[in-house]
Structure formats: C-alpha cells, structure tokens
Amino acid sequence: MTVNAGSSSIKLDIFTANQRLYTLRIIGLGQGEIQIRVTEPDKETVNATIQIDADQPIEQKLYDTLEQSGYLQNVDTISHRIVQAGPRSQQAETITDELVRELETYIPLDPGHLTRSLRLIDLFRKNLPGVLHVVCYDTAYFHNLPRVAQLLSVPNQGADPAFRRYGFHGLSYAYLQQAFQEYAGDVAVNGRVIYAHLGSGASLAATRSGKPVDTTMGFSPASGIVMSTRSGDIDPSLAWYMHTKYDVDEESFKHMVNFESGLLGVSGRSADMHRLLQEQDQHAGSRDAVALFVYNVQKAIGSLATTIGGLDSLIFSGGIGEQSSEIRQRVCQNLDFLGITVDTKLNSVHEKCISSESSRVGVHVIPTDESMVMCRLAKGIIGQKEILG
Template identity: 40%
Template sequence: MTAVKDCILTINGGSSSIKFSLYEVQGPLKNVLIGEIERIGIEGTKLTWNKEESIEVEASDHAAAAMFLIEWLEKQPGFAVVKAIGHRIVYGMRHTGPQKITPALMKELKGSIALDPEHMPGEIKLIEVFTAHNPDLPQIACFDTSFHADMPRMAKLLPLPRRFDVAGIQRYGFHGLSYAYLLEELGKDAGARTILAHLGNGASLAAIKEGKSMDTSMGFTPTSGLPMSTRTGDLDPGVAWYLMQSEKLSPEQFNHLVNHESGLLGISGISPDMRELMKQEKDNPHAAEAVEFFCYQTRKWIGSFAAVLGGLDTLVFAGGIGENVPEVRERICTSLGFLGITLDKEKNHRNEHIISSDNSKVSVYVIPTNEELMIAKIICEVLNFSIET
C-alpha cells in the first residue's frame, strides 16, 4: 500500500461484522482503504479489503476481530497514521449529536445493552479494544438515532402506560447516518416532502419535511418496521405471548427468532438474500411470497408517510436492495401512481441516478449510501480537522 497521510478510521460494527475505512484528512477527504471482517464468531471468518483481496481470520468475538484489525493495520499504512476513530453506534437514546467517548459515555452505553443486544455488546468491545491499544487517541460516537431526535412528539410516542414513556421507551428510529448522507447528496434537489428508503439487510424508511425527520419505520429497536432479511419488522405483540406459551420460548429464544430466523428468510425458508429469492421465485412459491411481501409492505409505508407529509415530491432508494435491484423498485412503485410516481423503465434497469420519467410528478432517485464517509465528515467537524470541500 502506498504511503498515506493523517487519517480518520471509521468503524461500523454489525452483529457479526466490522466494516472499516481510512480517510485521509489533508486536502479533500480521500478514501484510501475500505474493508470488512465478516462472519465473526462463525466458521469462515475473513477480512476483505478494497473489494479484491482477502485473508482468513481467527476471531471468536468482536474483541478478537478488533485486535486482528489493529495488527493488520500496523502492517498496512501503519496505525500511527490514525489520528481519530469514529464509531457508528446504533443507540444514542436522547443524544442529539456525536459525542466524544469518555468513561461516562461508556457507562451509559453499557447500560443500554438490553435495548440492543444484537449490536451494542460488539460496539462496546470495539471501543474498549481501541482504547486499550491507544488510550490517547480520540474516539467519537456517531449515533444512528440522533438524526431522528427532533421528530414530532406524535411520531415518538408509543401507546404504553405513561411510566414507560418517562423511562425513555419511545420510537427512536435508526439508519440516521445513511439518511443524513442521502440528504446531503440530494442537496437542493430534495423536495420539501421527501421519503428516504434504505432497503438492505436492515431496511427502513424516513419521512422528511424541509430536511427534518417527521417519522420513520423503525421504532424502539431496529427489529421493527419493514420486514428485513432475517428480522420480522412490525409484529403483533400477541404473537410473542402465544409463541412463548405454545413453543415454550425463552425471551432469548424469541429475540433470536425475530432477529435471525424471520423476515425474507422466514417466509421463504430458503434465503435472506433478495437476489437469490428472485432467481427462484418462478419455481418456488415461498420465495415469490417473500419478495412480494417485502414490496407490499414497502408500498404501505410509502403511502402512510406520504399522508404524514401531506404529499410527496421526492423518493430516494438506497441500501443493497434499493441501489441494486431494479425489479424490486419497479414493483414497489407500480401501484404508487396515485402519488404521482412514474418510473422510466430503462433508466430504472440501468440503475441511473434519476429513474423517474420526465412526466412524473415525483422525482425518484437511486443514491448509493455511504455511512462511513458520513462518519468521517462528522469527526472532522467535531475535532475541527481542516479539510477541503
């Protein structure tokens, strides 16, 4: 690898993965390295970088994976080039912006583990390992929930006894770093009434009015809202009671069921991957049902958010499915003509930036999201790094 200058390291920890990037901060932000350690704690753990090269990794948990990453970075550009680390943290509770990681914040994060047992333990381990390696290196928490912190009260409120609201049980919303990036990319092209659809392994939508989040499909946890690759999305709470009684499921087993065995995987019984399901849908009715259920639910949310906004000017597709599967975008939009949405089929199938037709009343975009770049920009602002735009 060629010599690099001072860099920001961005860390995006998932339930079984660590995505990372290095951005040079002298001059315009420049991505000089991107990679991922995947299948952490599962057979076949590997590190892939720059989408081309990969090596096997021995990592039973996030702490071991982080140690491997640090040692690997020492042999690449040298860890000394890292001047700050930015972490994507799923839960920010009532934090309205990024926070420098301190012992007090770490205590708060550890107290939030029960809210998100899928992500929080790994994210905390990552911070601890980097702190042990270099305690003086500034680390910044970038919260996914901060984007939605100013949502209207009616969008946040859950229909539970008042004491739970006081305790902080409300709709928080997620994918905030992705949404912030998409709005920045839209710039002046964003209409006053915009719906952002982040459709990937995790999927959600946000209703945006004049650049502000008005509502979002994910709620108290990232399991709610749209059906996802392995998550249920919204589910009748009575189902939880019934299954715990009839199947004798423990809370831990139910949590695993709704987060890892459901969604596209659960309905199809085949795969959580949308492209794989679409390959099989002609011959497998369960695969076809999973695909149509996802499109149907997405249409419902778009319709409801158009009602929240009082109409619709702009629709944006992002995420692995939203960016790369034109057939899904077409199926979602086909029944939305009443909102003024008309796609240009050729543009859609070429994954062009604008896929709406010339006579469409709603502008429809495909924008590849970039949470890592958004983290890097946030770190530069927090630490007053001088960068060129």
C-alpha cells in the same frame, strides 16, 4: 478511521481528509473463522481468512491483524458508530470514561449491536490512547421527531426516558439528504421527500422542509418493514402464543425476530434478495418473500406520504434499493395514485433519476455512505477542539 460494528460484521473505512484510502469489511463474526475483504479505489478487492479459536476474543484478534497489516499506521482519529444509545443519542461527541459507563446502561436496548461496539471502543482506546475517539449515534437524525411520532402506545412512558420511538439508519439518511441537496437543489430537498434505505436492514423515512417527520423503525432496529432476517412489525401476541404453545422463551423469540425471520423466515431458503429474485419463478417461498417485501415498502411509502401531506421526491438507496431495478419497478407499480411513474429503460440501467417525464414525483437512486458522514462528524469535533485550543 470509521468503525461500523454490526451483530455479525464490522466495516472499517480509512480516510485522509475526505478521501477514502481503504475499506475493510469483516464478516463471519461468531463463526469459526472470519473473512476480511480489503478494497482500495481502482484496485481489486483482496480477501483474507483468519482462523478464530473458540476461546479467543474476536476483537483482539481483529485488532492484531489490522496492526500487523499496517492499516492502523498514522490513524489519528477513530469515529465509532453506535446504533442505539437511548436518550443520549443527540449528537456526535468525544468518548470519555464517563460516556462509556453511561452507554453500558443502554445495552438492554440493543445488546446485539451495542455490546460489540463497546468492546471495540474499549479495545481501540486501550491500544491507541493517543488517538481521538468519537462516537456517532445512528438515531441522532431522528432525535427531534414530532412528539406524536415518538410516542409508544404503552403505559408509564414518562417514568423511563428510554420509552420512545427512535428511528434508525440516521447516518445513512443524513448522507442521502445532503447528497440529494447537492444533486437536486434546495427546493427539492426541502419538499416532501421519502428516503427508502433498502438493504439487509431496511427502513424508510419522510422529511418535509428538510426535517424528519416520521420513519418506519421505532423502538428497535427489528421494527418496521420486513428485512433480510428481521421480522419487522409483528403482532405482540405472537410472542405469548409461541411461548404457551411451543415453549419459546424470551431469548429464543428475540433471536428469531432478529436472525431467523424476514426474507429468510418467509422463504425458508435465503436472506439474500438477489438469490430470491433468481429463484422466485421456481420456488413459492422465495416468491412470497419478495412479494411481502415489496408490499411492505409500498405500504410504508403510502403511509409516510400522509405524514408530510403528499410526495414530491422518492429516493431509493441501500444494497437492494441501489442495485435491484426489479424491486424498484415493482415498488412503484401501484403508486401512480401518488403521482409516481417510472421510466423502465432508465430504471433498468440504474440511472440517477428513473422517473418518467410524465411523473409528478421525482424518483431517484442515490448510493448511501454512512462512513463519510462519520468522517465529517469527526472532523467537526476536531475543528471544535482546535477553536477551543
């Protein structure tokens, strides 16, 4: 089973070998009730609502529901996603008490994600002590970025090893890179590639010779391009201005840039790209939010292309990147100087390759699957344990 915990949602996938049996999405965390959506291959999605008392631990109630529903039967390995664990984030590993204590020291780096992830790890380890528990780091993919791409332009970086640009969505990029290799071959995947993971959280990454060279997210998942509710990169002086003029304190500012900004903040209406696209002709805020998102993605592609000496392939993924032909079309409109042209018809029907015959750059749409990577990493650790006996 894979456990992917977010600040307001949790996704669980249950596998046998490499075959997915169930997907459970738990949404509405932090509210009075949570919804569980269960999806099985070739079957309709089943929805259930669970009432949560104000003083009731959400994680325990969730575990009880999963156990009573039979979803935890025969689970022998649980693979947990950790978004941020500072310099520890190098490779998947078995969870131990010592590791948990170390991970707790990194909570200040990402309290929104890491706190819930650690609560879930503690819950599953206590209730399922005979199960192998594995942790997969979302930043591991970028651990060996070129040094210049790791640097932050602040003093005293050497005094704290946590001071660096990390990059995120690494599990997604690992999956996309392997999927692109299987689809297009070694020459393509080892060329100059930009992957665009465009979802509620959004980032882009550039690779050359199959290795990550740079990415848009840096020290935290709130950095980079505009996202659904996250601000992306903003001038640091904004925090001081809002504090002195509007008495916005540290916690309020942190909440604002993570949960009230991005598409939601610019539009004043919604963080949902689908809704904004529907309303953009009638509502100026929605129109501005969509335009800013497209503009940010275009700038990121142009910037990242310079880090890898040009561009051979552009990969769209994530909920927006996979599902919105309009966003893909608009992003690529002003990138003909890089050799990108899109076939409108192929794009409109969401073909895997949407570039035109005259395009010098291959433009592709590949669905991502972080849970599959977590499953494979857990299997790798199981294999190592079997070899070591």
